Amino acid sequence: MSEVNKNQRDFWSGKGGDIWVERQNAMDTMLSPLGEAALNKLDFSNQENVLDIGCGCGNTTFNIAKKIAPHGKVTGLDISEPMLKKAKESAEEKSLTNVFFNCVDIQTDNLGEEVYTAAYSRFGVMFFEDSVVAFRNINKSLIPGASLSFVCWQSPTVNPWQSLFVQEVKKFIDLPSPPPRSPGPFAFMESEYVSSILEESDFQNIKIEGHEAEVNMFSGRSLSDSVKDYISINPVVSEMLKDSPEEQKTEIINSAIDAFSPYYSEKGLMFPSATWLVTAIK
Numbered sequence: 001m002s003e004v005n006k007n008q009r010d011f012w013s014g015k016g017g018d019i020w021v022e023r024q025n026a027m028d029t030m031l032s033p034l035g036e037a038a039l040n041k042l043d044f045s046n047q048e049n050v051l052d053i054g055c056g057c058g059n060t061t062f063n064i065a066k067k068i069a070p071h072g073k074v075t076g077l078d079i080s081e082p083m084l085k086k087a088k089e090s091a092e093e094k095s096l097t098n099v100f101f102n103c104v105d106i107q108t109d110n111l112g113e114e115v116y117t118a119a120y121s122r123f124g125v126m127f128f129e130d131s132v133v134a135f136r137n138i139n140k141s142l143i144p145g146a147s148l149s150f151v152c153w154q155s156p157t158v159n160p161w162q163s164l165f166v167q168e169v170k171k172f173i174d175l176p177s178p179p180p181r182s183p184g185p186f187a188f189m190e191s192e193y194v195s196s197i198l199e200e201s202d203f204q205n206i207k208i209e210g211h212e213a214e215v216n217m218f219s220g221r222s223l224s225d226s227v228k229d230y231i232s233i234n235p236v237v238s239e240m241l242k243d244s245p246e247e248q249k250t251e252i253i254n255s256a257i258d259a260f261s262p263y264y265s266e267k268g269l270m271f272p273s274a275t276w277l278v279t280a281i282k
């Protein structure tokens, strides 16, 4: 198997993917309002064949399917075997016939030529080793004039659910800073960089809009379980702690519980968040 995107494939098809499946409802609660903001940027009145990039467990794919039924279909593509398995099971349970899922690497696999009438992603486009190659591949798969819309995170400094945790880890571990723009949730935090990727991939009419909203993480979980879940679902954090002995992990968890507690209420963790809503046309 190709070495390209191996770290991400290992995470999303390994423990990371499993925990995303386990905590799918909580993740959907957190991400749905942000994903909806990007979905509202697309005109679904005439869509025949929509692509959901890095669709995960398929929540957004199902939303799109409802919007374009009965004539349109939607295809969710992802590299995570466990998340796609869950997506396929859910599609069967919902008896949806216009939804398709496939295990592919958006960067390296053939996505077809001029097959999709629009492309969308909820936080599924920041994990490519070579984003220009990936977006050129996406571009090639779209018909001329097709719209692209996705949501991605702004910097951790305006997303305290990430920066607060990293601050606590740094009290215990001397963390090397990952190379800027390396694959991960914050790879697209610089809007000029996102714009340059889309330009190099031949997209036109690129628009990037800041969006701020409160997010609800792990509703229904205790504060300490929320912190543990947070560590497991986040590829950056999992990587930071992978070599820590259990004792140190416990100290970090306790320290993070203190840092997160002002954001905890009966609804779960409530954090401010900042994302980019990105749109473009082929």
Ligand SMILES: C[S@@+](CC[C@H](N)C(=O)[O-])C[C@H]1O[C@@H](n2cnc3c(N)ncnc32)[C@H](O)[C@@H]1O
Pocket: 005, 008, 012, 027, 031, 035, 053, 054, 055, 056, 057, 058, 059, 060, 077, 078, 079, 080, 083, 104, 105, 106, 107, 121, 122, 123, 124, 125, 127, 128
């Ligand atoms: C943060 S999750 C978002 C999942 C889903 N869109 C959601 O909002 O619940 C990122 C997704 O991107 C997928 N992904 C990462 N790299 C990929 C690649 N090279 N090709 C296809 N999917 C990829 C992961 O497997 C994962 O499902």
